[in-house]
Amino acid sequence: MINKFTKSNLISGFLVFLIALPLCLGISKASGFPPIAGIYTAIIGGLVVTFLSSAPLVIKGPAAGLIAIAVSAVYELGGNDPMLGYKLTLAVIVVSGLIQILMGWAKFGKLGEMFPTSVIRGMLAAIGVIIISKQIHVIMGVIPEAKSPMGLLAEIPNSIMHLNPKVTVIGVLSLLLLFVHPLFKNETIKKLPAPLLILLLAIPLGFVFNLSEEHSYSLGAFDYTIDPSQFLVVLPDSFLGGITFPDFSQLLTYTSIKYIIMFALVGSIESVLSAKAIDALDPEERETNLNKDLVAVGVGNTIAGLIGGLPMISEIVRSSANINAGAKGRMSNFYHGLFLFLFVLLAASVIRTIPNAALAAMLVFTGFRLASPQEFKRISSIGADQLLQFLTTLIVTLMTDLLVGVAAGIALKIVIQFVQGVKVKEVFKLKTQISAGQDSLVVKFSGVASFINYFKFKSLIDNQPKNQKIVLDFSEVSFVDHTFLNNIHGMQNKFTKEGGALISTGFENHRCQSEHHLSSRRLKSSSDISKTEHSEKLEETVSSEQ
Incomplete structure (x- = not known):
């Protein structure tokens, strides 16, 4: 049977x-x-x-x-x-x-x-x-x-x-x-x-x-x-x-x-x-x-x-x-x-x-679904930088081939990051400091959080139990790109399913590319950041998410 x-x-x-x-x-x-x-x-x-x-x-x-x-x-x-x-x-x-x-x-x-x-x-x-x-x-x-x-x-x-x-x-x-x-x-x-x-x-x-x-x-x-x-x-x-x-x-x-x-x-x-x-x-x-x-x-x-x-x-x-x-x-x-x-x-x-x-x-x-007008609109809502990368990859691919198109898109993304203030020596640097908060684990970053060094961050998070609360503090990160934030968003679902939480904070002093919650963002100026205000904000975030 x-x-x-x-x-x-x-x-x-x-x-x-x-x-x-x-x-x-x-x-x-x-x-x-x-x-x-x-x-x-x-x-x-x-x-x-x-x-x-x-x-x-x-x-x-x-x-x-x-x-x-x-x-x-x-x-x-x-x-x-x-x-x-x-x-x-x-x-x-x-x-x-x-x-x-x-x-x-x-x-x-x-x-x-x-x-x-x-x-x-x-x-x-x-x-x-x-x-x-x-x-x-x-x-x-x-x-x-x-x-x-x-x-x-x-x-x-x-x-x-x-x-x-x-x-x-x-x-x-x-x-x-x-x-x-x-x-x-x-x-x-x-x-x-x-x-x-x-x-x-x-x-x-x-x-x-x-x-x-x-x-x-x-x-x-x-x-x-x-x-x-x-x-x-x-x-x-x-x-x-x-x-x-x-x-x-x-x-x-x-x-x-x-x-x-x-x-x-x-x-x-x-x-x-x-x-x-x-x-x-x-x-x-x-x-x-x-x-x-x-x-x-x-x-x-x-x-x-x-x-x-x-x-x-x-x-x-x-x-x-x-x-x-x-x-x-x-x-x-x-x-x-x-x-x-x-x-x-x-x-x-x-x-x-x-x-x-x-x-x-x-x-x-099938082709229409891949290149639908809604796809252009969705990318545009994330920010002008994402739309430019999207269009560059699309157009160069159509004029040459896929390999050249993808390479052109990645190259443009790196150039855009440099234009936005990221220094060459910072591209591969993402420092992390882990500390225990109240009923949570706090991971504080400094440097640049981008697709280039994402694997380092992912390895860190993968080694942590998913049934706990982890707070990601980006207050001292000079630049965070969309790919990094988008991948974090995907991780959050896994934490939620296992009874934990993955919380991003520290963006109050960053300038966003758009109103989209996953848009790229750059730190305005170190002189404008009040560490005292941020510490209070961090404590409020940790407490409110319990």
């Missing part, structure tokens, strides 16, 4: 499979990989990585966040030969996976916490724009000439003028369904995953428009052509027929090394941040061993690269759906991979009827 945990994991795994199937196909095609590549990755993430990772509710698989890197790697490495670019990119993925294993062993699992928050947000927004720039043309059934994101965006009006009506109807209706799905009042429809509803809409429309047969049709004075190989998912004749081995011949070139770094760095950051986000949603408040999880992802990527798969991460959208479906443990990830394997093995003919325009609509929707 199936116990309740197994039943819950089976049900959630099945529902996640329904979401993962079209997304894996869409991400593969958008990345310049064969559609089966994403399926291979998700199956490995489920059937293999499940038993190597400590993440209780995380779904492993290909993610939209790596599309920009993958498609650029295929194009740059292969030139006019997409298959060669694909094989050379597989070699890059294998090596980046091995690097992720080493990073996990070296305890780099918490790498994502060090990177400036606005730079990461800018990177994700850039990825969103890149996805939209590429997939909007697929929705209209047009093959664009441009390759760069800026060129693809500029070519949108031309694609609108030359769109294929039948394909566009499927793509636009699918996109509209994604936007209106949360507005449905019918509980049954709301519970059905949006990707499943899209398939239920798009596949019948594909039959109505006869997308499986090559033909021409006219609409008004214009003639159009339907090519099944362009507008429908193409799979190999057998499940194993799609296995492709990597080409290591260009592994030591500058381009390969660049993409090895990008896959390893960006993939690790995205995976770590996703795992942490899912831990925060876990009803049982379990915590993923991020180092062990990074090793598991690295192993998965190494295997995926060896057989023709996409790189994988801890995927947040499918993981959130997994939790909402009632998953109880990591076996839900296993079952999602198992269902994918069985479906591709037994029902590949159904997959071949899925219109590419519907898959592109899902990706455009």
